[in-house]
Each structure stands twice: as C-alpha cells, then as structure tokens.
Amino acid sequence: MREGQMYRTVLFTISLFCLATLCTNSPLVLSAAAQTCGGEGVVVQVLGSGGPELQDKRASSSYLVWQDGESRVLVDAGGGSALRFGESGANMSQLDVILFTHFHVDHSSDFPALMFSSWFEERARPLPVYGPVGNSEFPSTVDFVGALFNSRTGIYRYLSVLLVAEENGGYEVQPHNVIGDPSSLVFRSEHLSAYAARVVHGSVPALAWRVEIGGKSIVFSGDTNGEGTGLVQLAKDADIFIAHNAVPEGATGVERRLHMPPSVIGQIAEEAQVKRLVLSHRMLRTLGKEEQTLSEIRKNFSGPVTFANDLDCFPVQ
Template sequence: MERPAWIRQLSLAVGLAMLPGLRIAAAGENAAAQFVEGPLSVMVLGSGGPVATPKGRASAGYLIFTDGEPRILMDAGGGTYQRLAASGVNIKDLDLVLLSHLHIDHTSDLSAMIKTLYFHNRGAGTRREAPIRIYGPGGNGKTFPGSDVPQYPATTAYVDGHYSMPGGVQRYLHVFAGAIRGGSFDYSTRNIDPALGEPVRTVLEEDGLVVKAVGVVHGPVPALAYRVEYKGRRIVFSGDTSTETDNMIAVAKGADLLIYDTAIMDDVPEERVFFKLHTTPSRIGEVAAKTRPGRLVLSHITPVTDPRLDEVQRLIRAQGYKGKLNVAQDLDVYNLGQ
C-alpha cells in the first residue's frame, strides 16, 4: 500500500519507521500544513465514523486546498477541530463548507470551525467580512411516522437553526466576531437537491474552481457526493452511501482521487439496515474498477472495518481495481499533480 508523499518525506526526515501509532503524532508535531503543495490537495481531518474508538480517529472531515490555500471544508465531524489545531493550517480565508449530509459525525464540529476562522483572522490582524458559504442537501420529504415533522431538515434550515437572528441557538456569533476584532459574522446557504434521479450537476464555478454534486443513497437520509475540480485535477468524495445506484460511478469517472465510505464488510454487521447506509468493500471495488481513479482512499473507518483492513483491500482488488490504494489516517495529505 502506497503512502502519501508527505508521509514518505517525513519518514526520511526523522529516520523512523512509520509505525501506525506514529503517524498522527508525527504529523501534528511537524505541522501537516507544510506538506501541502501543488494546485489541488486534500488533508484528512477525520478518517473515522460515528463511534469513539481507542485508536482515536476523528469523525469525517477534510480540507481541500487550491494552490496551497485552504478553500473548502468538506464535512466537520467530531474531532476534526482538534485535528485542525494539530495541522498548523490557518483557515481565516476558508471560502466554502460542503456538507454531505446532516448526521452528527459529519457536522458536530462545524460551529467550532467557524469560531476558529474568526480567531484566525484576529491573530492575523485581518477582518473577515465575506459570508461563509455552506452547501448541503435539501430535504427529501420523509417525515416521522404519524406526523408531518421532517426526519431531516434541509441544510438551510439546519444552518439557520444554529446561526440565524433571532432564533439561532448560536446567534451570539453575530456580536462575537466583531467583539474579538475578527470581522463580521455572516453566512449564506444553498440546498442541493438530493433526489437520486437528478444528474451530476455543477453547484459552484468560479476562479477556476468547479464543484459538482449528485444525490446518493444513505438510507432515509438526504445525502450527496461531491466532485471538486481545479486546474485539471479532480477529487471525489462519496460521503456516506450504500452505492445502490450508479450515481457514484457517474460522479467518480476520471477522478484523480476518490475518497470512499468504508464502514462495513460484505458479511457484517448483522443488522441489515447498515447495508442501506454504507458500501461493502466488494461494491467499492466494483465502482473503482469501472471509474479507475488514480488513487482510491478508504475512509470513514469503523470498528467493523478497522481490524479487517487487509481483507477490505483484497475484496476491492478482487473486483479488478488496479490503481493506487490507501487507508486514510487523520492528518494525511494528498497532493494532486505532483
């Protein structure tokens, strides 16, 4: 299994074998930010799932860099705030948040990240005036049994519930950002239709950056996969999905880097509901074999898959995928185009 370039460089620099227990610590001590280079990069802030484990993986979260600058936060699960601190990255100019869906393990550190953004501006002697843009799935009409209450809000309703005036539970940010001389807090949102019948569509195009999205199956949850393109490089993020449709094949074709939900095995867990929520290794392999990404990165690792990662990779390879294959670790950096 090939390691990202920065891990190879770090191993040579410190003269240590890259033992599993050293990877996160080494990245933190040496500030993973220094290994970001080239036109398009992704830093793994969280490679884990919804379960706290002794290995300490943070829940899902990724930073995407263009020309070395952090531009997109893709999900912000628990622990990603701590990994950001260890990374050495300054997010004062972070432009866009992409939420794959609104489960806790993909959103719980969002407010901490936003507050940090204003502290980073204060520290740099700058003021953030531009709104923080937050994109995510719209609702899908599913309600709780016997009621008209939506099971999941649309992203706009979710974000407004946190930050709007006068009803947002964290509305204090509107005065806080100015009080610490970090700027003026403001945000904008966009609901992206998660309907499975919708094609892959462009949701943002500016300054050479293109963001595309498509609805994916995650049980009853409105969910999206994303594709980020910049200067001829392409990153695709599956979010959480059972990959029941071929939407992942459509969005992942031609990807240089494909980050995939790796939460279950072909044979476990016993509760069938999980097979409606996540993708088996064999199905990941099928998608990878058909789309042929330059590198496949397995993430959203859980206690089900963590002890069987060698088997996960064998099952993927058995489907015919011959490209590069990595298991994500927190604070890994992948540079595209180097």
C-alpha cells in the same frame, strides 16, 4: 465594546497568562501532531478518518482541499475535525466554500466550533455552505445553519453576527440546499468548481461531492450504500476517489442499508475508472480487516488503494 472586541480582549489576556505560566499548548508541543499539506499544487488532506465511535481514536469525517498552500474547500466537519483543522495549519479565511455530505453528527458537529474560531480571523468575504435538502427526519442545509445561528432562535444566536455582513467585522454565511445532479454545476469560484450527486444512505438526504481544482478532480463518496448510478457518474475519471469504508464484506441489515461493502467500493472505483482510491470513515467493524477489505476491492479495482489516517496528505498527481 462590541462582542467581538470583547472576545479578542479575553483571548489576548489568556495569551499573556500563558506566557507567564508556560502553558502546555506552546507551538513546540502542537507541532508534534501537526501535519500541513502546504506547498505547490493540489493536495487532499484527511482531517478525520474515523466514524462516530470515539473508541476508533480518530476524528470523524472531514476533508480539506489545499491549493498552493491555501485551504480552499472543507468537506464535512465531524467531531474532532476542528482540532485537526487547527493542527493542519489551515485557515477559515482562505476557504472558498464548505460542502456537507449530510447532517449526521459524525459529519457536522464541529461546524459551530469552526465558525466561532473564524471570528478571530480576518474574513471579509461571504462564506457559501452547500449541503443536502431536508426531509422529516433531517434539516435542510439552510435549516441546519439557521438552527445554529439565527439571530432570534438559533442555538448559538450570539454568533448571528456571522450571518450578516456588518460594518465592523463579521461576514455573511450563505447556506444553500442541493438536490444533487452530477451534470449540474453547484458552485464555482475563481479557483474551483463543485458538483454533487444524490446518494442513498438509508433515509438520510445525502450527497457525494466532486471538486475540480487546478486541472485535478477529487471525489468524496460521503456515506452511501452505493445504490444507483449517480456516484459512478460523479466519480468518472477522478484523480482521487475518497470512499467510506464503514462496513466489512458480508454486512447485512441496517449496516448494509446505510453503507457500501468493499466489493461495491471496488465496483464503483472500476466503473468510474478513478486513478486512485483512498479509504476513510474507518470504523471498529472495519479496522483490523484491511487485508480482507483490500482483497474484496482487488476483485474489481486494480489501481492504487490507501487506507487513510487523520491528517494524511494526498498530493493530486
């Protein structure tokens, strides 16, 4: 029996058990927390609006781009995002691409959970995964995927079947390292295009992403301190700019070297002339300071601003 078949058998057995014992994860219970962005047009859904702190009671960084009810793009996969992915009603088989901003835990740790879940779906086409290059402290995207799923040395080598398209199921995961030049196309499918800009996040190799889909544009800042001009160039005239609100105004030291304060978010939004600003990656040090954050942003940017929560849907007008 192939391993995949064995897992399907186990899953089926569990389902029968649940039927007999009235398991609590019935569709009725799940639907209380679920929010799908299915429907017409392009919608961005925030799967994780929090940072690394579990006490923020939010999933860590992750976003989905929907088009006409299909989940096309996943950006980041921080802790808790796999559960939110399930709650959103999304489907791994529908993804054209996965984009990583960087490989801090709060942006990447649920990736294996999502991949294992996808094994129980019918995905036949390869899955491209794009993210940053590496350095002495961080793996490149190719190394990150290999460290997880390489058939001999990977942590989850039992899932290496995912890395090779096989006759009986399985699909190829295709990791790519991206330097991040806003003027260069990184990825194109029949539905969408993706561009990246290298951004400064301390010494961490990090990218911001722009997704163009259905005539709309969505830009994800990822984690950055806002230095340089790449993010403004990437975000130019974006319909939605999702920026990370990880530190309050006046942050200093390592916090400021890693993250942009609200005034800088406002400057970038204004310079790029984005149509709407969404604030995410909310942490304990910024939660409860929304009024101050908004007033700092308002000094530079007068467009619509929204503070994101998990599973929020933002239709792209």
